[in-house]
Amino acid sequence: MSNLSCIFVPKFNINMSTETTAAAQKQYWLYFGVSLVAMLAFLVIKPEWFWVVLPFVCTFFVKGMDWL
Secondary structure, three states: HHHHHHHHOOOOOOOOOOOOOOHHHHHHHHHHHHHHHHHHHHHHOHHHHHHHHHHHHEEEEEEEOOOO
């Protein structure tokens, strides 16, 4: 029975490196800055829509800090 479960599990050779290059990290910080400005603009202009940009701000902050 245990051999049967191995049939459905594909064997991949994937490099699971979590190292972020300096260029990619600079790009994440740039995206964070742009999305932060967009979020603040939405907060001033259309406050009920600022949450639309919030996931981008949070995601790019975490990626810029290299926590993910």
